[in-house]
Amino acid sequence: MLKSNHRVAILLHEGVRGVQGKTGLTLLRYSEASIVTVIDHQSAGESLPKLTGIDRNVPIVASVEDALLYNPDVLAIGIAPPGGILPDIWFQEIKQAVASGLSVINGLHTRLANYPEIQGLLKPGQWIWDVRQEPVGLGVASAKARSLACRRVLTVGTDMAVGKMSTSLELNRASQKRGLRSKFLATGQAGIMISGDGIPLDAIRVDFAAGAVEQLVMRFGKDYDILYIEGQGSLLHPGSTATLPLLRGSQPTHLILVHRAGQIHIRNLPHVVIPPLSEVIKLYEMVGSAGGAFGEVRVIAIALNTGHLDEAGARNAIEQVKMETGLPCTDVVRFGGDLLVDAVME
Numbered sequence: 001m002l003k004s005n006h007r008v009a010i011l012l013h014e015g016v017r018g019v020q021g022k023t024g025l026t027l028l029r030y031s032e033a034s035i036v037t038v039i040d041h042q043s044a045g046e047s048l049p050k051l052t053g054i055d056r057n058v059p060i061v062a063s064v065e066d067a068l069l070y071n072p073d074v075l076a077i078g079i080a081p082p083g084g085i086l087p088d089i090w091f092q093e094i095k096q097a098v099a100s101g102l103s104v105i106n107g108l109h110t111r112l113a114n115y116p117e118i119q120g121l122l123k124p125g126q127w128i129w130d131v132r133q134e135p136v137g138l139g140v141a142s143a144k145a146r147s148l149a150c151r152r153v154l155t156v157g158t159d160m161a162v163g164k165m166s167t168s169l170e171l172n173r174a175s176q177k178r179g180l181r182s183k184f185l186a187t188g189q190a191g192i193m194i195s196g197d198g199i200p201l202d203a204i205r206v207d208f209a210a211g212a213v214e215q216l217v218m219r220f221g222k223d224y225d226i227l228y229i230e231g232q233g234s235l236l237h238p239g240s241t242a243t244l245p246l247l248r249g250s251q252p253t254h255l256i257l258v259h260r261a262g263q264i265h266i267r268n269l270p271h272v273v274i275p276p277l278s279e280v281i282k283l284y285e286m287v288g289s290a291g292g293a294f295g296e297v298r299v300i301a302i303a304l305n306t307g308h309l310d311e312a313g314a315r316n317a318i319e320q321v322k323m324e325t326g327l328p329c330t331d332v333v334r335f336g337g338d339l340l341v342d343a344v345m346e
Helices: 021-032 047-050 064-070 088-100 164-177 189-195 206-220 243-250 276-290 309-323 337-346
Strands: 007-011 036-041 074-077 104-107 127-132 151-157 182-185 226-229 256-261 269-273 298-305
Touching: 007 021, 007 064, 007 088, 021 036, 021 047, 021 074, 021 164, 021 189, 021 243, 036 064, 047 088, 064 088, 064 182, 074 088, 088 104, 151 164, 151 243, 164 182, 164 189, 164 226, 164 256, 164 337, 182 206, 226 243, 243 276, 256 276, 256 337, 276 298, 276 309, 298 337
Parallel strands: 007 036, 007 074, 074 104, 104 127, 151 226, 151 256, 182 226, 256 298
Antiparallel strands: none
C-alpha cells in the first residue's frame, strides 16, 4: 500500500498527453504519497500542471535513470496500454528501477512477481505489488447487498474512461468533509493503488465477478452509511463486461451517470452512437432493477466531465444537461461534489 512517506516515481511514457495514462494521472490527482517525478520521454521538461490541469508541480523526466536523481523509493506503473500487457521496452526500465533499489506497484495484467529476473534483483525491504490479482474465496453473487441499510452509490458511464473513478473519489471526499461515514470502494487498479484495498474486477473470472463485488460491499456495508462504488466500463460499449457485475453485486440504491460533455459516440467506435442521456438513464435504471426483480434504483444525478472545455463552456454544458435530464449536474472535479452529495442524501 502506498503511504504518505513513500517517494514515488510514476512511469507514464506517452501517458501525460495520451489516453493510456489514466492510472498515473489519477495517482497524481488523488494519492497521499509524495510523488517526486513523472517519467515520460514525450513530455520531459514540460510543466505537468499546464499539460494536465493537475495542481501538482512535479518534474517530468525522460527515463528511470533521470528519475533516480530525485531519490524515489517506489516506482508506480501509471500506464494502462490496451490489454494491460507490459511492452518489452518498459520492462527494461522496470528492471533498472528494481536493480536501483526501488519497490514496484504494478497495475498491469503482466505479473512482475512471476519473472525470476525481477525476483532475483530484489533486496531486503523491496517488494513487488501486483495489483491485478483475483481475490481468494470467491463465490456466486446472491443479491445479499440488498440487506444492507447503507446507501450504495454506483457510478455508471456512457463510455469507458469518462471519469467514474474520479467522481466516486470526489464524492467520498466531499461526504467525509461533511462528517458523513462514507467509504470509496475501488474496483480497478488505480483506485486500489490510492485506497490500498478493493478488487481488480477485470482480473476476476466472469462467473465470480458479481460475487467479488458483493463480497467487497458486504465487508464494509455495516460499518459505513454511504459506500461510493467505483464504476467500470459501460453498458453502451460493445467490449465492456464490467458494468453488469457491479450492478448485480452492489445492488445499488443510487446511480450517478458519468458522461463526457459533447461526446456523441463511443471513443474510437464512431459507429456506436451514444443515445440521448434521457434514454441512457432509462437503460441503467431498467438493468439496475432487472425490470423490477431487485427493486427500484434511480439515476439521481449526472457527473459531467468538462475537462476539455473552458469554464464558460463547462457551465453552459452543465446547464444543457440539467435541462435535458431534469437532474442535478456538475463537474465534480472542477466545481466540487457537494451538489451531488446533496442528491445522495435526499
